Structures are given as C-alpha cells and as structure tokens.
C-alpha cells in the first residue's frame with residue numbers, strides 16, 4: 001500500500017507568520033511520523049507577501065491561484081507589513097485566495113486550555129468550547145463600493161456596501177447546523193443586526209429561520225451583535241456554534257480568542273466545503289510587527305490551525321493528538337509570553353513535539 005501523501009503549499013507571509021508556520025510544520029511532521037506511515041506531508045513553500053511585493057509590485061504572481069490549485073491545502077502564516085498599505089496586502093494575497101477559491105466557510109474554534117488564565121476570572125473553571133462560523137465570501141467584505149476621489153478636498157464621499165445573498169446565507173447556515181449536529185451541545189446561535197440593517201440582516205434572519213426548520217434536533221437562538229459581545233464576556237458557557245456575517249464574526253472571534261487567553265491561541269480554517277479548490281488554514285492573528293523576529297511569538301494558533309488541516313485531510317486521530325499535546329503543554333506551564341510565561345516559540349514547539357510522542 002502506498003502512503004497517502006498530501007501536498008501542502010505553505011505561505012509564511014510576513015512577520016511572525018514565518019516563525020509560527022515553521023513551528024506548525026515541525027509539529028505536523030512529527031504527527032505524521034508517529035502515525036507510522038498513515039499519511040505523509042509534502043510541503044512546498046511559496047515566498048509570497050510584502051517582501052515579494054517590494055520586489056515585484058504584487059503580493060503573489062499573476063498565476064498564483066493556478067499554482068495553488070495543484071495542492072491539497074494551503075498552510076498560511078500572516079500578511080501585512082509597514083510600508084505596504086494593509087488593504088493592499090490583505091486583498092492581494094489572503095482575500096484573493098479566500099475569494100478565488102470560494103472558501104466560503106471560515107471556522108474559528110474558541111477553547112479554554114488547561115493552565116492558561118483567562119482574563120475572565122469567572123470562566124476559568126468553566127468548560128468553554130465554542131466555534132465561530134464566519135461567512136467568508138460576501139457580507140461586509142464583498143469589496144463593493146468606491147471613493148469619489150474627484151470631490152473637492154474635504155468633500156469626498158465613500159460607499160462600502162454589504163452584499164447578502166440567499167444562497168450565501170443558506171450555505172453558511174446549513175454548514176453551521178451540520179457542524180452543531182457533530183457536537184455535544186447541539187445548538188446554533190445566529191448573530192444579527194436586523195434592527196438597524198433592515199435589508200441584508202433581515203434576509204439573514206429569514207434564511208436562518210427557514211434553515212432551522214430542517215434541523216428540529218438543533219436548538220437555535222438569534223442575538224444582536226452588540227448584545228452578543230456582552231454575552232461572550234458574561235455567559236460564554238452556553239454557546240456551541242455561533243454563525244455570523246463576515247465582519248461580525250471577524251470581530252467576535254478576536255474577542256473569543258482574547259477571552260480564551262490570547263489572540264496567539266486562535267486557529268482558523270478557510271474551507272471550500274465542496275472541495276473544488278484547496279482550503280486554507282491559518283492562525284487568526286496577524287504578522288505582529290511589534291514582536292516579529294524576537295522568537296517569542298506564540299505558535300499555538302498556527303499549530304492548532306494545522307490540526308484543523310489534518311481534520312480536513314481525513315486524519316482525525318492525528319489532529320486530536322495535536323490538540324491533546326497542546327493541552328498537555330499549556331497544563332505543564334510551558335507558556336509563551338502572551339500567556340504570561342517565559343517560553344519561546346522554539347520551547348513551545350519542542351514541548352509540543354515531545355508531548356505528541358506521549359499521545360500518539
């Protein structure tokens with residue numbers, strides 16, 4: 001029998017992206033080795049990002065998506081660096097891949113880790129385990145609008161429109177309900193703002209109600225986004241799957257990861273559920289220019305994104321082993337600086353690799 005080999009394109013990108021992607025690769029390679037040939041990972045690194053932009057005037061080559069199409073998945077670090085406007089770096093690489101590959105579902109788990117003190121004292125002894133499902137193809141990030149640059153100084157006007165389609169709402173909601181069915185708490189909370197956004201968000205609510213009808217076994221609720229921000233802080237324990245539009249989920253998932261202890265912990269998957277195109281796995285955080293190159297970046301978000309990639313590649317045992325290993329590392333007190341410890345990126349990575357040996 002031939003060992004199934006997955007071809008993974010890595011795009012470390014900018015800043016700490018380099019450091020955390022290397023950490024994730026080390027852990028995933030060890031997971032593959034320890035499964036005794038259940039699968040193998042064949043990595044190819046692509047040097048795209050802000051430095052590439054400096055040399056070529058583009059964040060990735062013109063045929064970048066064609067190059068990526070041949071891979072089973074994309075493992076991504078972060079983009080964004082002083083000197084390149086953030087909207088140029090984001091739209092030129094990360095959003096170009098998400099939109100070009102129709103990665104319409106963005107999955108962002110939020111979990112408490114043993115040994116990590118949450119800024120939410122009351123939550124420390126509570127099981128906290130939820131998933132933000134982010135609509136990743138339209139909504140507020142549809143890129144629709146324009147600026148009236150010809151207007152006289154001081155009189156300029158900009159329009160940034162949101163796009164909500166019935167198809168786009170329905171597919172992300174069905175995805176959320178299907179995910180809820182696989183979890184202990186079978187519940188979907190829809191995040192809305194239909195009191196103020198009377199077109200797009202009212203369509204969102206209508207579709208949610210209709211789709212919910214097909215899942216009578218799943219509990220549902222609908223919460224306004226501002227109230228939801230308070231709810232994350234005050235009673236996070238009664239959430240399971242949270243489905244929200246592109247912007248709302250972007251904000252709420254950063255809040256969720258901060259509640260779990262740090263942005264450096266948060267993992268994410270940009271999925272093309274039909275598998276017509278490769279999906280992309282990346283930590284939620286950005287390039288962290290303030291700590292880049294100092295060796296203290298927390299690699300856990302990137303490592304747990306790697307676990308989501310293993311899930312997607314049909315390797316749930318290896319994925320679960322990586323999550324268990326991370327929990328063993330945090331429980332043992334090997335914590336990076338953003339979690340109040342003194343461990344370096346390399347220390348956390350080495351400890352995770354060692355802990356994998358105990359679990360696999």
Ligand code: NAI
Nearest residue numbers: 078079080081086263264285286287288290291297298338
């Ligand atoms: P950021 O996530 O890079 O940093 C925010 C704060 O969190 C900083 O204090 C940073 O030191 C800390 N932090 C982030 N990741 C960490 C890690 N792994 N370990 C320890 N601490 C960590 O967000 P910021 O500063 O708003 O943006 C910096 C650049 O990153 C910008 O150019 C922005 O556009 C880009 N960005 C890119 C994203 C992506 O590629 N998906 C996502 C968010 C921002």
Ligand code: MG
Nearest residue numbers: 250251254284
């Ligand atoms: Mg974000």
